[in-house]
Amino acid sequence: QVHLVQSGAEVKTPGASVKVSCKASGYNFPSYHLHWVRQAPGQGLEWMGLINPRGGSTSQAQMFQGRLTMTRDTTTNTFYMELSSLTAEDTAVYYCARVLGTPDAPPHYWGQGTRVTVSS
Amino acid sequence: HSALTQPPSASGSPGQSVTISCTGTSNDVGGYNYVSWYQQHPGKAPKLMIYEVTKRPSGVPDRFSGSKSGNTASLTVSGLQADDEAEYYCYSYAGSSSYNYVFGTGTTVTVL
Numbered sequence: 001q002v003h004l005v006q007s008g009a010e011v012k013t014p015g016a017s018v019k020v021s022c023k024a025s026g027y028n029f030p031s032y033h034l035h036w037v038r039q040a041p042g043q044g045l046e047w048m049g050l051i052n053p054r055g056g057s058t059s060q061a062q063m064f065q066g067r068l069t070m071t072r073d074t075t076t077n078t079f080y081m082e083l084s085s086l087t088a089e090d091t092a093v094y095y096c097a098r099v100l101g102t103p104d105a106p107p108h109y110w111g112q113g114t115r116v117t118v119s120s
Numbered sequence: 121h122s123a124l125t126q127p128p129s130a131s132g133s134p135g136q137s138v139t140i141s142c143t144g145t146s147n148d149v150g151g152y153n154y155v156s157w158y159q160q161h162p163g164k165a166p167k168l169m170i171y172e173v174t175k176r177p178s179g180v181p182d183r184f185s186g187s188k189s190g191n192t193a194s195l196t197v198s199g200l201q202a203d204d205e206a207e208y209y210c211y212s213y214a215g216s217s218s219y220n221y222v223f224g225t226g227t228t229v230t231v232l
Contacts, residue, residue, distance in 0.1 A: 035221075037166075044123065044226040045158070045166060045209050050219055059219035095165060100177060103219075106156040106211055108177060110165035 002026045004096055004111035011117045017084040020114045022096030029077045030054045033099045035107045036070060036081045038092040046092075051079065052103070086118045124149060124210050124224035131230040132200045140227045142193040142210030148222055150191035154213035157186055157195045161206045169208075170195060197229065205231045 007021040022034070036048040049060030051070040058070045069082040079096055094114045097107030125143040132138040142149065142157075149155055155173045158166035168177050170186035173193065183198045193212070197204050210224035 033219075037223075045160075045211075045223040047211075047221040047223055050221075059215070061220065097165075100168065100171060104154055104213065106154075106168060106171050106221075107166075108168045108171075113165060 002098060002109040004098060004109060006096060006111040006114045009115040009117070011119065012086050013120055014087055014118060016086050017082055018086060018116050019080055019082040020094050020116070022079040022081070022111050024077045024079065024098065029074065033103050034072070034079050035097045035099070037095045037097060037107065039095070040089070040092040048081070053079070088118050090116065091118045092116060122222070124212060124222055126210060126224040126227045129228045129230065131232055133232045134200050134202065136200050137196055137198045138200060138229060139194050139196045140208055140229070142195070142224045144191050144212055146191060148212040148214035149188065149193050152213045153188070155186065155188055155193040156211040158209045158211060159206045160209065166209065200231050202231050205229060
């Protein structure tokens with residue numbers, strides 16, 4: 001079955017970068033888009049972006065342009081999300097999520113989430 | 121892209137129905153049949169309940185149904201059960217030349 005296992009919690013200082021990993025198993029890695037979604041404490045869900053693992057192309061929400069880098073390693077079936085120039089407003093749980101089926105399908109299989117805390 | 125608008129809260133007694141709205145624009149909800157709904161219990165990852173406006177993933181009971189009219193999508197939960205008490209988010213494709221998505225503001229459903 002599909003499993004997405006994310007890296008552990010991180011504490012960062014303002015201005016730093018964070019890199020979260022998401023290791024996929026149980027399916028054909030290149031065949032399904034992978035989304036990143038975050039949720040600030042007590043707040044709603046926020047779509048960040050997605051990556052096509054077949055070629056590595058990405059799309060991201062405009063608000064993250066220039067700060068968000070999504071990559072994948074096809075040798076280890078692992079996705080990475082790196083967010084730079086962190087501020088306190090980036091404190092959130094970050095989720096990776098694989099689509100249900102087709103590229104247009106919504107995220108269906110979710111990682112357990114990675115808590116990122118930005119504090120001085 | 122602005123978040124889709126949902127009512128902050130909705131409630132119903134066990135066995136009753138509750139309907140949640142999700143209002144966007146012709147650039148997202150109204151422009152595509154790619155509206156989904158997620159259920160999220162506290163401390164848990166979201167769970168997909170509805171996709172492509174009306175479809176249910178395997179394992180989701182038919183008490184959950186979706187619809188859309190113009191720029192507004194709706195989720196109806198019939199036969200409310202205690203476990204339906206959760207936060208619900210709509211989600212829509214919002215891109216034209218590239219993939220772009222947006223979530224709703226979220227609705228807390230309380231089973232009275």
